[in-house]
Amino acid sequence: MKLVWKLLRRHISLPQFAGFFFANLLGMLIVLLSLQVYRDVKPIFSEEDGFIRPDYLILSKRISALNAIGLGSVNTFSEREIRELESQPFAKRVGAFTASKYKVSCSMGIDGVAQIGTEMFFESVPDAFVDVDLKKWHFSEGDDFVPIIVPKTYLAIYNFGFAQSQNLPKLSEGVVGMVEMTIAMRGNGRNEYIKGRVIGFSTRLNTILAPESFIRWSNERYAPEAEAEPSRIILEVSNPADDAIVNYINGKGYEMEDDKLDAGRMTFFLRLVSGIVMLVGLLISLLSFYILMLSIYLLVEKNTEKMRTLLLIGYSPARVALPYQLLTIGMNAAVLLITACMLCWLRTLYLQRLHTVFPQMTAGSVWAALLLGVALFVIISLANALIIRRRINRIWNNKS
Amino acid sequence: MNSIVLDNTLPNVFLGRGDTKSDIWRQQVTLEKGKTYLVEASSGTGKSSLCSFIIGYRKDFDGSILFDGTDSRKLHTSDWTQLRQRHISMLFQELRLFPELTAMENVEIKNSLTGFKTRKEIEGWFQALGIADKMQSPVRLLSFGQQQRVAMIRALVQPFDFLLADEPISHLDETNSRVMAAIMMEEAHRQGAGIVTTSIGKHMDLPYDKTLCL
Numbered sequence: 001m002k003l004v005w006k007l008l009r010r011h012i013s014l015p016q017f018a019g020f021f022f023a024n025l026l027g028m029l030i031v032l033l034s035l036q037v038y039r040d041v042k043p044i045f046s047e048e049d050g051f052i053r054p055d056y057l058i059l060s061k062r063i064s065a066l067n068a069i070g071l072g073s074v075n076t077f078s079e080r081e082i083r084e085l086e087s088q089p090f091a092k093r094v095g096a097f098t099a100s101k102y103k104v105s106c107s108m109g110i111d112g113v114a115q116i117g118t119e120m121f122f123e124s125v126p127d128a129f130v131d132v133d134l135k136k137w138h139f140s141e142g143d144d145f146v147p148i149i150v151p152k153t154y155l156a157i158y159n160f161g162f163a164q165s166q167n168l169p170k171l172s173e174g175v176v177g178m179v180e181m182t183i184a185m186r187g188n189g190r191n192e193y194i195k196g197r198v199i200g201f202s203t204r205l206n207t208i209l210a211p212e213s214f215i216r217w218s219n220e221r222y223a224p225e226a227e228a229e230p231s232r233i234i235l236e237v238s239n240p241a242d243d244a245i246v247n248y249i250n251g252k253g254y255e256m257e258d259d260k261l262d263a264g265r266m267t268f269f270l271r272l273v274s275g276i277v278m279l280v281g282l283l284i285s286l287l288s289f290y291i292l293m294l295s296i297y298l299l300v301e302k303n304t305e306k307m308r309t310l311l312l313i314g315y316s317p318a319r320v321a322l323p324y325q326l327l328t329i330g331m332n333a334a335v336l337l338i339t340a341c342m343l344c345w346l347r348t349l350y351l352q353r354l355h356t357v358f359p360q361m362t363a364g365s366v367w368a369a370l371l372l373g374v375a376l377f378v379i380i381s382l383a384n385a386l387i388i389r390r391r392i393n394r395i396w397n398n399k400s
Numbered sequence: 401m402n403s404i405v406l407d408n409t410l411p412n413v414f415l416g417r418g419d420t421k422s423d424i425w426r427q428q429v430t431l432e433k434g435k436t437y438l439v440e441a442s443s444g445t446g447k448s449s450l451c452s453f454i455i456g457y458r459k460d461f462d463g464s465i466l467f468d469g470t471d472s473r474k475l476h477t478s479d480w481t482q483l484r485q486r487h488i489s490m491l492f493q494e495l496r497l498f499p500e501l502t503a504m505e506n507v508e509i510k511n512s513l514t515g516f517k518t519r520k521e522i523e524g525w526f527q528a529l530g531i532a533d534k535m536q537s538p539v540r541l542l543s544f545g546q547q548q549r550v551a552m553i554r555a556l557v558q559p560f561d562f563l564l565a566d567e568p569i570s571h572l573d574e575t576n577s578r579v580m581a582a583i584m585m586e587e588a589h590r591q592g593a594g595i596v597t598t599s600i601g602k603h604m605d606l607p608y609d610k611t612l613c614l
Contacts, residue, residue, distance in 0.1 A: 003509040007498055309496040312457060313510050314485035314558065317477060396477065398458065 004310065005323045011302040012327075016295040021331055023288030028339040028376060030281030032369045036347055038274035039364035040354070042267060056129065057245070058097075059085075059233040059254045076229035081252075090237050090245050095126040096230035097207070098215050102187030102222035106196065108179050122148075123207040124215040125234050136199045139214035146183065149200040149209040173201055187222030207232075289380055292331075293387055296324060300391045307395050321385075321392040328384040336377045340370060401468050401487045401561040404431040404454060408463035411449045415462060423612040424450065426463070431594060433561050436585075436606050439598040441614035447598045448493055450614070451566045455490050456480045485514055491555040493566035493598075495547050499540035503531065503550045506539050511557040525553045529579055545571040552580055556587050563588055565597040569604050581606055 061075040077085075077096065086094045100122040107117030130137055130149075139146050159170045171179075181196040202209070219226065237245060249256055300307070310320050344366065351363055406429040410420065420426050424439070425446065431437060441447040452458040453465055456472065465472040467483070475483070484490075497506050503526070511517055526532045529549040534542055539550055548571055555563065563584065569577040581604045588595050597604055598614075 001512075003501065003505055003512065006505075007501065007509070010500060306498060309498070310509075312455065312484065312490070312492075312496065313554070314481060314513055316481040 001323075004315070004319070007306050007310075008303055008320075008323050010306075011299055013295060013298070016291065016298075017331070020288050020292040020295060021335065023284060023291060024332070024335045024380075025338060027281050027283070027285030027288055028335055028373060029342055030284060031278050031376065032281075032339055032343050032373050033346060034274045034277040034281060035372055036343060036364075036366060036369040037350070038270060039368055040347070040351065041270060043364060044354070044358050044361050057235045057237060057256055059235060059249065059256055060231060062253060062255050074229075076227075076231045077233055078229060082230075082233065085233065085235065088244075088248060090248075091235055092238050093128070093236040095129050095234045095236075097123045097125055097232035097234065098212065098219070098230055099123045100185075100210075100215060100223075101219050101226035102185055105184045105186075106181050107184075108181050120208060122210040122215060122218075123232070124210055124212040126212055129234050129236070130209075137211055139211040139217070141213075141217050144195055146194055146196045146210055146214050147199045148181075148196050149202055150198055151206050151208075152201045153206075154208075155201065185218060185222050188224060190222060285376065285380070289383070292328060292384065296328070296384075296388060297391065299324070300388070300395075304395055307392065311396055317389065317392045317396050320395075321389045324388045325385040328388070329381045332377050332381045332384070336373050339373060343369060343373075401483075402433045403466075403468060404562060405429070405466040405469075406431075406463070407466060409453065409465060410462045411446045411453075412460045412462060414446065422614055424614055429612065431562065431596060433594045434592050435609040436588075436595045437597070438603055438606070438608045438611045439596060439614055440603070440611060441598060441600055443600060445614045447600070447614055448566055451490065451493075451564050451598065454564060455484065455488060486559050487561045489555045489558050489560035489563050491551055491563070491565040491568050493570075495544075495551040497539045497547055497551055497554070499538065501539060502536050503539050503542065503546075504535040506550055507554045507557055510554045514558040516559055517557045522553060522557065525556070525583060528583060529553070530576065543571075545573075545576070548572060549576065549580065552584070556583070560591060560593050562594045562596060565595065565604075567598055567600065569602060577604060580604070 059077075061077070063075055082094055082096065085091055103119070104121055105117060105119045127137065136147055155171065155173065155176060162168065163170050176198050179197070181198075183194050183196045185192055185194065196210075307320050311317065347366065354361060354363075406424055406427070408426055408428065410425045414420060414425065422445070423429070439447060439450070449458065449461070453461050453472075456475070459473065467475075467487075498509070501509065504522070507522055511522065523532070523535070526535050529552070531542070531546050531549055534546055534550075539547060542550065548568065552565075552568060555565070565584070568584075569580060572580065584595065584604075585606060587593075595606065597606070
């Protein structure tokens with residue numbers, strides 16, 4: 001093998017192989033980095049609170065001055081309107097917000113001593129729209145505990161407004177999660193209590209959320225006669241940047257929580273940009289592959305006679321092909337290794353910067369990019385090995 | 401392998417010619433293991449073509465060549481590799497040495513494939529053929545006669561049933577060709593192999609069983 005290598009390494013063009021090496025390195029790095037950046041940055045737009053995904057929109061009807069004094073059109077969604085929305089091509093799923101129709105008040109206390117209390121309300125959306133651990137998110141009749149999700153702004157209002165002015169302790173999310181609330185529900189001649197605890201915070205969804213099963217049960221129990229038409233709708237769309245959505249919603253005079261759409265658009269834009277960048281990287285990789293194959297063709301061409309002699313004195317085509325196959329696979333492996341190291345290094349650089357802007361961000365994992373790198377390595381190496389073997393077979397068959 | 405049969409064989413380039421007078425072309429010839437053959441020919445009668453057909457380098461011939469009754473056209477790549485490694489050894493007229501390797505490396509590249517001879521045996525042959533001092537020299541710096549001897553040693557470092565030697569002594573003097581003939585015969589005897597040498601005039605002094613005119 002050593003002697004065969006000594007023979008066949010003649011005519012190896014260092015500049016050509018260096019050209020391939022750096023082109024492939026660049027291509028691979030661009031492909032992997034674009035995927036990695038996409039995966040790291042995406043959560044900033046889409047999973048900031050891990051609660052509602054970006055492809056969900058929340059719709060409501062405009063409240064006019066007439067509504068406010070009890071005149072004008074209703075601001076709830078009728079059965080027909082929901083069905084019409086469901087039938088739109090952009091809509092994947094539609095869910096209604098159901099509000100509690102009875103009086104709710106809540107008091108928080110430590111060691112059974114009530115500290116603060118407030119009038120409040122609940123809303124629910126179908127469980128399928130809730131993106132938290134569903135193990136915690138359930139309620140069935142007879143339970144004496146109800147899980148709650150509250151907007152993050154509530155905590156901010158308490159901490160920076162109320163607690164500060166009243167000399168009360170500031171609360172972290174963790175502490176609030178530990179505090180048990182007593183919820184009083186009044187209506188239909190009943191006055192009953194249930195325990196509740198905050199299991200999650202939402203920065204986007206502006207409501208106090210309870211499980212749908214709880215709202216259904218409690219509405220029936222405390223306000224059986226109240227009409228149950230929803231005033232807000234949650235809509236899952238396949239592509240939030242679709243113009244048809246904006247046109248439809250404006251046409252109907254609905255209102256939409258805008259940042260959702262912006263986040264959706266940003267995600268879409270991010271996907272588009274990283275897709276284009278990845279394509280450019282793949283193109284460079286493809287060209288580098290082409291350079292390598294040209295170099296190998298040239299090399300095989302220059303060493304054809306030697307290879308033919310090796311075959312004639314009893315070397316198999318597989319053994320003659322092996323040195324060049326190992327050479328290309330070795331180079332590809334080196335490219336993969338260096339790319340992986342550079343990727344990790346560049347990633348720490350940009351993650352540092354991102355963390356200063358978005359301190360709460362959780363970066364994606366690096367495995368997907370590495371896996372893609374390994375997949376590219378395998379595909380390119382297999383193609384290299386195959387093409388080299390075919391060239392040797394041509395020599396065997398006396399075709400060159 | 402015990403026999404090579406040339407059955408009605410003719411190079412394709414001779415197909416148009418009507419007046420083929422030959423002991424081999426268009427004849428049924430059996431080359432047997434253990435026997436020694438001399439193929440005499442003048443230039444252009446297809447001597448090297450015959451060797452190329454047998455070793456499987458070229459297939460542009462009519463008729464067939466049978467190894468122990470198996471048509472050579474039916475052999476697969478792996479069969480040919482086995483055949484070249486263990487059954488038929490060839491000393492090429494154009495030698496086919498690797499100019500960038502030393503004389504010893506040219507032999508070793510074959511011996512590392514077959515693992516047939518020890519380094520000592522190989523050195524003994526270099527000694528006997530009077531090129532021991534050239535073992536570590538790049539083979540391109542050797543004279544053609546010296547290169548012929550290196551090629552011969554390379555042809556012997558494998559097991560074989562037949563040794564094809566295409567003009568093995570064209571550039572050797574009497575003494576060296578006698579030494580080479582002796583080494584060749586000794587190795588062929590040891591292996592019980594047949595020898596087929598070709599010549600266009602000057603030929604090796606061997607106890608030929610049969611002389612064939614091409």
